Amino acid sequence: MALEMAFPIVLILTLFISAFVVLTxxxxxxxxxxxxxxxxxxxxxxxxxxxxxxxxxxxxxxxGLDGGSDDVRIVSCAGCRxxxxxxxxxxxxx
Numbered sequence: 835m836a837l838e839m840a841f842p843i844v845l846i847l848t849l850f851i852s853a854f855v856v857l858t859x860x861x862x863x864x865x866x867x868x869x870x871x872x873x874x875x876x877x878x879x880x881x882x883x884x885x886x887x888x889x890x891x892x893x894x895x896x897x898g899l900d901g902g903s904d905d906v907r908i909v910s911c912a913g914c915r916x917x918x919x920x921x922x923x924x925x926x927x928x
Contacts, residue, residue: 866917867899867908876919886911886918894918 870876877884885892893912898904905923910916 867920870908870917870920873909873919873921884918886914886916888916889914 871879880887883892884894889911891911891913894909895912896907896909899906899908899920906920907923908920909918911918
């Protein structure tokens with residue numbers, strides 16, 4: 835009887851702990867994105883080329899902070915995926 839009850843309890847605890855670990859890592863990644871330097875500060879620190887401090891590549895990728903259409907853009911290195919800087923996208927005036 836005790837062994838029959840132990841398996842579902844262990845399974846549920848494993849699922850809860852796994853979900854906690856995944857959510858904690860996601861929150862840490864989102865916090866790191868929000869704490870990125872502004873574009874002007876980044877280029878003042880690394881120079882006009884804007885090369886990645888980790889791998890030296892100048893190609894970048896950008897995505898929204900909270901989604902694809904977000905005005906706050908996060909720029910990362912295309913080579914090593916290191917987070918570089920953030921900027922606010924200017925919307926054209928109508």
